[in-house]
Amino acid sequence: MSQVPENIVWHSxxxxxxxxxxxxxQNPSVLWFTGLSASGKSTISNAVERKLYDLGHHTYxxxxxxxxxxxxxxxxxxxxxxxxxxxxxGEMAKxxxxxxxxVLSAFISPFRADRKMVRDLVEEGEFIEIYMATPLSxxxxxxxxxxxxKARKGDIxxxxxxxxxxxxxxxxxxxxxTAECDIEACADKVIxxxxxxxxxxx
Numbered sequence: 001m002s003q004v005p006e007n008i009v010w011h012s013x014x015x016x017x018x019x020x021x022x023x024x025x026q027n028p029s030v031l032w033f034t035g036l037s038a039s040g041k042s043t044i045s046n047a048v049e050r051k052l053y054d055l056g057h058h059t060y061x062x063x064x065x066x067x068x069x070x071x072x073x074x075x076x077x078x079x080x081x082x083x084x085x086x087x088x089x090g091e092m093a094k095x096x097x098x099x100x101x102x103v104l105s106a107f108i109s110p111f112r113a114d115r116k117m118v119r120d121l122v123e124e125g126e127f128i129e130i131y132m133a134t135p136l137s138x139x140x141x142x143x144x145x146x147x148x149x150k151a152r153k154g155d156i157x158x159x160x161x162x163x164x165x166x167x168x169x170x171x172x173x174x175x176x177x178t179a180e181c182d183i184e185a186c187a188d189k190v191i192x193x194x195x196x197x198x199x200x201x202x
Contacts, residue, residue: 020100024058027199028097030122031190033106034115034169035132036161037147038139040178040186041106044132047187049104055191057200060096061104062089077158083114090118097122102199110166125197130190131172136161138179 021028031048033041042063049061068075072088075081086109096103109115119127139161140148151159158164174193176186194200 017098017100020098022100024100025201026057026100026102027126028100028122029102029126029128029194029199030093030097030118031102031104031128031130032093032109032115032118033104033130033132034109034172035134036136036139036166037108037159038142038144039132039134040176040183041108041132043183044130044176044178044186044190045104045106047183048190051187051191052102052194052200055200057102058100059102059104061106062093062096063106077164079111079158079164082110086111086114086118090114090121093118094121097126102194108160108166110160110164112167112169115169128174128193128199129169129172130174130176131169133168133175133177134179135177 017028031045033045035041042065045061045063049059052059067089068085071092072085075085086107089105089107093103093105109118115129119129143149147156147159148162150156151162160166174190176189178186181189191200
């Protein structure tokens with residue numbers, strides 16, 4: 001990992017994270033949705049953000065495909081490029097949390113070490129790992145973008161779950177399975193966790 005260049009000094013700001021969060025009446029957090037392609041990360045994170053918005057909370061959703069259209073459009077899907085992809089997202093999520101926001105991040109993020117790296121970037125209790133435990137067979141059956149079919153044919157290399165590994169979270173804060181629960185139930189489970197842990201309030 002690169003070091004901060006010499007002669008670069010952190011500039012202190014007048015407003016703190018606490019000031020920004022207090023204004024928004026919420027506790028900053030990073031809701032990190034991780035799982036296989038087609039496991040429901042984007043769908044559920046969108047539903048959760050809608051519920052948070054309706055409750056009057058301030059959020060921002062970072063989606064894997066969307067970020068690769070801009071900030072990370074120079075990255076491919078090799079293991080090293082996946083690591084860099086998550087590093088950049090982690091740093092961006094940290095900035096959004098510093099702004100007092102509830103950040104929703106929907107990324108396959110297949111490696112435990114990368115997810116831990118992001119957890120370590122933010123304060124204790126701010127990183128909430130949400131494991132989309134939808135089975136590979138269900139994800140492959142859905143295949144909304146036709147990616148699994150292409151991966152099986154060998155047209156796509158380094159595809160998570162096929163020829164690239166996915167390391168299942170060992171102790172996620174929340175586990176969801178969209179093969180067993182519908183969108184509403186999954187989103188409600190996340191909202192309930194946020195209330196129980198005083199990230200948002202009734």
